[in-house]
Amino acid sequence: MKKSILNKKIIMFLLILTLVFTAVAYGAENNAQPLRTGYIEGYIKEINSETVTIERYEGGTYKIQLPNTANLLIDGHQAQRIDFKPGMEVYAEIRGRSIQYMDSFSTLNPGYIKPGSKMRTGTIKTIDRNQIIIKTSIGNDETYYFSPATIAIKKGENVPLSVLYVGDRVKLHFDDINTDIVSRISIEGDSIKIQNLYKGKLAAVDELENTIFLENVKTLVEGKWEDTKGGLRISYSSDSPIYIEGYVVPSNNLKYYKGKEVYAAIKNFFGQEKIERLVVKGAYETTYSEKIKDINWFSENLELGNNKNIEFNDGTIIVKSDRLVDKYSLNPKSDGFFIANGKGGGLTADVIYIYNEDINNSNIGQNNVYVARLDEIVENTVKLKNPFLVVKHQWEGFEDIKELYYDNDTFIYDLEKDKLITSKEFYTKDYAVDEKSRHAKDNRLRDWHGYIYTDGDHISVIGVQKEMDSLLKQRMTIGIVESASDSNILGKEMIIREAKDWSARHEKWIPKEMSLKVSLNKAIIIKQDKLITYQDLKPGDNVYVIRDDYKGKVVIVK
Incomplete structure (x- = not known):
């Protein structure tokens, strides 16, 4: 009898042990998806002093480390861990195995999601006045509309809808489940921007750590490849697309392309560079700085201003306003830098870099x-x-x-x-x-x-002066802020890198060969329809400048 009881206890212990190991194994496998993608969206199930458990919209529950250093926001404002309640919808970005950023929005009853409310996240594909089309995280295209009551928030501040760019990652909030009119739109910050375009030889692939090692690395600077780093180890996501001549390369086949040159579009992910799009170079490289003359969407072919024809495809890295966009964002008459590969007369675009084009980001701006x-x-x-x-x-x-x-x-x-x-x-x-x-x-x-x-x-802003300037000497310039300073000798001044002047004769932006200095002593500087000072200019800001040689007149931060 005692032996029978002992056997039952042993069986029960083994059963409990099996369930524990099964649960641990399930949790480790379950956490793999957000760790690969680098983000998670869903509902808080549980939160404590060390971790947060989140149920994804698509299903599955994930327990993830939440360190004290994580950047926490609610309604765009700084928040504490205690402010997040079970039931709240959150978006979190993950680095390593820990959450580095998490945001949510408040409700009338914290932790309670009002019946009929909804939220959508995605990347902007098209902006047409009061209409927006986004590509959701699961790959669907969805159309929504703005009204005069729509609120836009970026970095915790109210901003005009005109700051939106195609390629921005956004979160849309709605007052009713049956409406397609956006009540509030949250715009992701500068992490959406493409920081660098690299070219290098693929030397090694580490599938366990999802990293690659590139040799002879060059960076695209002002329309030229510049040697910047001998070698570079950089992370990638197994879900990020990899292409060669328009064909998708499964990430587990990337190792077979060792020795080949690749192009990599890079984002800054919490201080760490990460590959957003990778293209394996095909044949011989040719570059052009030209205007798009015409687009044949049926054959997916561009005719440039020099009459060259270049094919494009889903794998082409297309950067516009420093954002990675899809092929349907291309427009005739746009100026750009084109990196094409091919033999003979057949050329395929691996990289298309569209220059900033106008005062308005889209036709939503007036x-x-x-x-x-x-x-x-x-x-x-x-x-x-x-x-x-x-x-x-x-x-x-x-x-x-x-x-x-x-x-x-x-x-x-x-x-x-x-x-x-x-x-x-x-x-x-x-x-x-x-x-x-x-x-x-x-x-x-x-x-x-x-x-x-x-x-x-x-x-919105007016700068007044006694005399009228000669407009014949003025020119329009676009570029990226390298620095802004104030000195006793020169006063307020900024340096612009990758500067380009508009040529009325050629009807295109002409790149300058070196960085450009612009005085801000008698200039109005505008950002998001407000007057700002030179101290508000940040390295990396895109600017549209009206200048009289060295003297800046109007600076618009894009």
């Missing part, structure tokens, strides 16, 4: 830049005489009066005194006068002139 004489200023209204408007990167003049509107939210900057003025000062002081009046003649007063940045007919 921003304009004017320069004109301030003919009349009254409360809330300005009349411009013979205004000039930036049209296709050139000043175009008009022989009439243009009426614009301003309010208390307008930034009005006196460039002569180097200070902000109030809207009341703007219309009560002598920035616009009746030049024929005795008061104007006795005091030698003349109308001032302004550089004006608008949203439609509403003035």
Whole structure:
């Protein structure tokens, strides 16, 4: 009898032990998916001082380390671990085996998801005024709409919808499960940007650590390959696409391409470089800096301004506004840098880098830049005489009066005194006068002139000065901020790398051979429809600059 009881206890112990090992094995396998993709989205099941357990939207529960160093946000604001409750929807980014970033949004009852609410995440494929098409995490294309009540948030701040780019990763929130009108859109920060384009020889593949080693590494800088690193070890995701001449290469076959040259589009993932797209080089490399003349979507063929024809495909690395975009984001008349491979007359594009193109990121924006004489200023209204408007990167003049509107939210900057003025000062002081009046003649007063940045007919920012500049000497320049500084000798100045000037003659952006210095002493600097200072410029910012040689006039941070 005792032996029978003992046997039962042993069997029970072995059964419990089996269940424990099964649970441990299941947990390890279950965690593999988010560790491979680098992110997870879903609902909090449990959270404690060390870990968080998340149920993915698609199913499956994952227990992941949540260190004290993780960046935690709720509604775009910094939060504490205690603020996150079971039931809240979260998006988390993972590095190694730990969460480095996690965000959520509050509800009326924390931890309770209101029936009928919904959320979608994805990458923007198309922006058409109030319509947006996103590619979801599972590969579906879905169409949604904005309304005047739609709120946009980036880095915890309210921003205009015009800051959206094709290629941005976004999270859409809705007030009702049956609506396709977005109530709130959260825009991912700069981690979405392509930081570098590398070319190198594939020397080794470590499938266990998901890393590759490249030799003879070159970086694409201002349309040229520059030697930057002898060798480079870099991580990749087994889910990231790998292509050769348009054909998908399974990640477990990558090792068979050792010795081949590859192109790698790189993102900065919490301080660590990571491959976002990898293309194995085909035959011989040819490069062009040209305008797209025409696109044949049926044959997937580009005709360039030099009459060269280049095929493109799903594997082509296409970078636009520093974001990785799909082939349908290509447009005729766009300027770009093209890296093609092939023999004889057949060329296939491995890399297409589209230069920043306009003041507006998309047709959702209605921003304009004017320069004109301030003919009349009254409360809330300005009349411009013979205004000039930036049209296709050139000043175009008009022989009439243009009426614009301003309010208390307008930034009005006196460039002569180097200070902000109030809207009341703007219309009560002598920035616009009746030049024929005795008061104007006795005091030698003349109308001032302004550089004006608008949203439609509403003035967002205006910089005013006494004299009109010669517009013939001015040019439009795009590039990336390398640095911004203030010195006792030169004053405020920025250095732009990868600078390009617009050529009206060639109707395209012409790359400069070296970095460009621009004075900011008499310039208005604009970001997200607001006036900022040179100190707000960050290395890596894309800028659109109107300048008179060294003297900057208008700087728009893109």
